[in-house]
Every structure is written in C-alpha cells, then in structure tokens.
Amino acid sequence: MTAVSISRVHFPVTTLGPGRRVGVWFQGCSIRCPGCISADTWTPGRGMTTVEAVLDTLALWASGAEGLTVSGGEPFEQSEALSALLRGWRQLSPGGVLAFTGFEFDAVAPWLAANPGLIDAVMTGPYDRSAPQTTALRGSDNQKLHVMSALGAQFSAFDRPATIEDRRLDVMFDAEGGAWFAGIPAHGDFQRFRQGLKAEGHRVILSDQVGPSR
Incomplete structure (x- = not known):
C-alpha cells in the first residue's frame, strides 16, 4: 500500500483540460503562492488514504473520462504516490494526463525522466x-x-489567448454544504463573487481567508 494525502477527487471536471476529465487534487504544498485560491490544500497530512483506494474510485469513472488532471496542493511533493497513482491510471484508461505544478520545469525534470510516459x-x-x-x-x-x-499534443490547443469560456468554473458541493470550484478564475472573480453574495445577505468565507493550519 502506498500512502497519499488527497484533498479531493471529482468527476467530471470540464475546466482543467479538454473534455470530461477526472480531477485529483493532492493535499500539501510548501510553495504557498501569495493569492493562491486553494490555500485549503496547503497543509500536509490531511486526507490520508492510499493510492489503491484512490484508484478504486477512479476505476468507477475511467470509462467515461477523456483524461486525468492532477493538481493540488503540490503533486510532486508526494512523488512516490504520484508515480504509483499514474501507473495505476495507465491500467485504467488511455486518456491523457495533465499535471499542474508550482515548481519550475527543471525541478520536476528528474521525476519526469525517471517516470517516462506517465504524464x-x-x-x-x-x-x-x-x-x-x-x-x-x-x-x-x-x-x-x-x-x-x-x-x-492535445493540450497544445491551450497555448493561446484566454477567452471568457476559459474562465468557467465547475461548482461542486460537499456533504457538509460547502462549495468548491474547479477551474482557473480571472483575477478578482472570487472577490466579486463574495461581494455579490454579501450584498444578498449571505456570509461567505473563502479558503484564502481562512488560510492553512500550521
């Protein structure tokens, strides 16, 4: 069994690559970019599970998915679990894998060289x-x-100017009534979202306001 800390998994995700994709968000990130909209994924050690359990969930969706998008958090800070997860995905689906990392390419190049064909x-x-x-x-x-x-090569289609369509967000709700978003919002979108809801009398707390626990 390979341990892994996961923030969430979801299907379908339509805003992080082409088509209907499986999304896996790793938990834990030491980079902690100022202004990150996913500060809730920074703290390591939350959502502990196993790669095998994650793959059991992904297997339920793989036949209907056009690919896998991995984000976080910082996936490459759990490098062993990342490689195990992607090897398992290759057994489940021919769909392409897109990974997001806050590291520059030179920092992840050794992992990519040691794990050819996984991303x-x-x-x-x-x-x-x-x-x-x-x-x-x-x-x-x-x-x-x-x-x-x-x-x-399918992802090269995203080397172009962004359109309004590129700023769409998938909205999901958890069992506790919280909402979270998948996608890449434009600068200021969440602030406008918060202000609009407050104007209607709602109380809104975003993950970047709460911040990570230490």
Missing part, C-alpha cells in the same frame, strides 16, 4: 498574482505548458 503534459511555475493573466489554462502568464508525449 503527457505538465504546466509548471508558481502562481504570480502580479503577473498578467492572458493565456488559457494558466493562473498567471509566467506558467509554462510542456508537452511530454504524442498524446499530450
């Missing part, structure tokens, strides 16, 4: 809230898309 495209670089946000599939324009396989 088809990787988006690298930290979120920089001071940088422009004009390109699709990126929180900030400093982030770079690297195609790693022939199957990954």
Whole structure:
C-alpha cells in the first residue's frame, strides 16, 4: 500500500483540460503562492488514504473520462504516490494526463525522466498574482505548458489567448454544504463573487481567508 494525502477527487471536471476529465487534487504544498485560491490544500497530512483506494474510485469513472488532471496542493511533493497513482491510471484508461505544478520545469525534470510516459503534459511555475493573466489554462502568464508525449499534443490547443469560456468554473458541493470550484478564475472573480453574495445577505468565507493550519 502506498500512502497519499488527497484533498479531493471529482468527476467530471470540464475546466482543467479538454473534455470530461477526472480531477485529483493532492493535499500539501510548501510553495504557498501569495493569492493562491486553494490555500485549503496547503497543509500536509490531511486526507490520508492510499493510492489503491484512490484508484478504486477512479476505476468507477475511467470509462467515461477523456483524461486525468492532477493538481493540488503540490503533486510532486508526494512523488512516490504520484508515480504509483499514474501507473495505476495507465491500467485504467488511455486518456491523457495533465499535471499542474508550482515548481519550475527543471525541478520536476528528474521525476519526469525517471517516470517516462506517465504524464503527457505538465504546466509548471508558481502562481504570480502580479503577473498578467492572458493565456488559457494558466493562473498567471509566467506558467509554462510542456508537452511530454504524442498524446499530450492535445493540450497544445491551450497555448493561446484566454477567452471568457476559459474562465468557467465547475461548482461542486460537499456533504457538509460547502462549495468548491474547479477551474482557473480571472483575477478578482472570487472577490466579486463574495461581494455579490454579501450584498444578498449571505456570509461567505473563502479558503484564502481562512488560510492553512500550521
């Protein structure tokens, strides 16, 4: 059994790559980019489970999915679990794998070289809230898309200016009534969302307000 800390898994995700995708968010991130909309995924050690249990869930969705998107948190900080998860995915589905990391490419290149064929495209670089946000599939324009396989060529379609459609968000609700979003919002979208709900008399707490526990 391979231990892994997971924030959430979901299907379908339609805002982080082409088609209806399985999404896996790793829990734990030491990079902690200022302005990150996923501060709830920073603290390590939450959501402990096993890769095998995650794969059992993914197996329920694999036949209807067009690929897998891995994000976080920081997936490459659980490198052994990441490789085990992706090897298992390759047994479940021919769908392409897109991974997001806050590390620059040079930092993850050794893992990619040691695990050929597990990731088809990787988006690298930290979120920089001071940088422009004009390109699709990126929180900030400093982030770079690297195609790693022939199957990954499908992701090259996102090397283009972002449109309004690229800023759509998938909305999910958990058993406790909390809502969370998958996708890449435009700068200020969540602040406008909060202000709009407050104007209607609702109390809104976002993960970047709560912050991670230490």
